Amino acid sequence: MTVKIDPKRYLEYGGIEPARSLDGTAALAYLQPKGFGENYLEQSRAAVKRRAGEELAFEPGTANYCDFCARPLMGGEYDLLQDGRERCISCSRTVVTTNEGFVAIYQEVRRNLEIVFDIHFSVGITVRMENAKAIARGTNETYQPTPGFDARVLGFASQTTGGYELHIENGSPKLPSIQTIAHELTHIWQYRNWNEQAIEAKYGPGNHGLIYEGMASWAMVQYSYATNEVDFARREAAYTRSRDDEYGAGFRFFEERYPLRVDGGVLRDTPFKHALPL
Ligand SMILES: [Zn+2]
Ligand SMILES: [Zn+2]
Numbered sequence: 001m002t003v004k005i006d007p008k009r010y011l012e013y014g015g016i017e018p019a020r021s022l023d024g025t026a027a028l029a030y031l032q033p034k035g036f037g038e039n040y041l042e043q044s045r046a047a048v049k050r051r052a053g054e055e056l057a058f059e060p061g062t063a064n065y066c067d068f069c070a071r072p073l074m075g076g077e078y079d080l081l082q083d084g085r086e087r088c089i090s091c092s093r094t095v096v097t098t099n100e101g102f103v104a105i106y107q108e109v110r111r112n113l114e115i116v117f118d119i120h121f122s123v124g125i126t127v128r129m130e131n132a133k134a135i136a137r138g139t140n141e142t143y144q145p146t147p148g149f150d151a152r153v154l155g156f157a158s159q160t161t162g163g164y165e166l167h168i169e170n171g172s173p174k175l176p177s178i179q180t181i182a183h184e185l186t187h188i189w190q191y192r193n194w195n196e197q198a199i200e201a202k203y204g205p206g207n208h209g210l211i212y213e214g215m216a217s218w219a220m221v222q223y224s225y226a227t228n229e230v231d232f233a234r235r236e237a238a239y240t241r242s243r244d245d246e247y248g249a250g251f252r253f254f255e256e257r258y259p260l261r262v263d264g265g266v267l268r269d270t271p272f273k274h275a276l277p278l
Contacts, residue, residue, distance in 0.1 A: 102129050
């Protein structure tokens with residue numbers, strides 16, 4: 001959008017002398033005590049800007065991290081789950097316990113994903129809450145808790161005759177659940193919109209996981225930034241970037257091609273706009 005400025009008009013933004021009848025200094029002195037100039041919106045804009053250039057380093061294994069949000073654990077302030085996972089206090093506070101709670105979160109994430117990435121899910125998706133064992137079976141992951149951050153997928157998507165099913169782990173905290181749903185919905189979008197043969201022909205069959213997981217990991221981090229969960233997004237990005245598997249390598253490729261937009265602005269180019277994303 002271009003704004004045309006008529007230099008004869010009111011505040012004269014065109015770069016010419018300000019009107020002599022306006023007393024800018026007095027006007028500023030009048031507005032500041034009324035809360036203009038240093039209010040909380042300006043402060044949070046400044047904070048986002050300050051942090052935009054910072055890189056968060058993630059050092060696996062050197063400290064105790066919450067297994068759900070990758071936040072460092074301080075002292076004894078965390079819950080040790082039966083299976084050995086450590087969960088920070090703020091994650092414990094937001095555990096989603098009911099099926100209705102999950103469905104509400106799922107609907108919100110689906111709606112937001114459609115808005116943020118300008119896409120549309122035109123397929124039936126059923127959400128199922130399941131226990132950790134069933135999830136581990138579905139994702140083919142073996143799980144061995146350690147003091148560091150234990151990445152564990154909290155869900156997976158599967159195809160059924162009527163559409164898709166989204167399986168999410170019972171007892172997951174809210175933000176990690178949102179991330180998982182955004183990640184898995186991205187997979188469903190890929191299954192619906194990508195031509196698998198074309199993807200494999202271009203990138204090689206051995207790079208299937210790199211492309212699919214890389215984009216889903218990129219999308220879940222970008223989703224958190226776009227919905228203003230900046231701190232969570234930064235930890236997730238730092239952790240994913242540091243992984244030495246196809247999630248990490250894929251994420252780094254996608255991040256290079258589609259730099260993360262961290263200020264909440266509109267996304268102009270995303271992998272969702274390309275049949276061959278890299
Ligand atoms: Zn946590
Ligand atoms: Zn995935």
